[in-house]
Amino acid sequence: MNAPDHLPVVRAAAPGDLPALRAVERAAGEAFRTLGMDSIADDEPPSLTELARYQRAGRALVACAGAAPDGPPLAYLLWEPVDGCAHVEQVSVHPDGARRGLGRTLIERARRDSGLPSLTLTTFAAVPWNAPYYARLGFRVLDDAELTPGLREIRRREAELGLDRWERVCMRRDG
DSSP: OOSSOOOOEEEOGGGHHHHHHHHHHHHHHHGGGGGTTTHHSOOOOHHHHHHHHHTTTEEEEEEEESSSSSSSSEEEEEEEETTEEEEEEEEEEOGGGGTSSHHHHHHHHHHHOOOEEEEEEEESSOOOHHHHHHHHHTOOOOOOGOOOHHHHHHHHHHTTGGGGOOEEEEOOOOO
């Protein structure tokens, strides 16, 4: 992993950031084409209304380009409380910000800001920048018996969206 030139600036998303988050999501999604997952690459980012809901709740974080806190977002994370854990709903890094620790830094900030004891997420099992990446950050795959009602509901919604065309897993990191 390349060392960052400086520590990323991570802050709560501001209303003016929201259109840029959609652009980050589109750019980050392009990598899925290399794995034959074009429908994932073509998936529409969260709407401005949905992003605004996370932003108003204080559960949208951005990592900015440059050392200035008002720099353009290169990465973002959305989280929500699910069954007593901070569930990472989405984390996306623009290719221009890849391999700088932005995703890791956003995850750490979400853990701290949430005040909750654990983080959870759902992700693709075989995508290198998904489950294997999160495992390096201390997440572990949950077996079916460990799934909470909220995680089961999230997986049900993902299946309705066709995401289960590729193997998906739920992961958790305590502490």
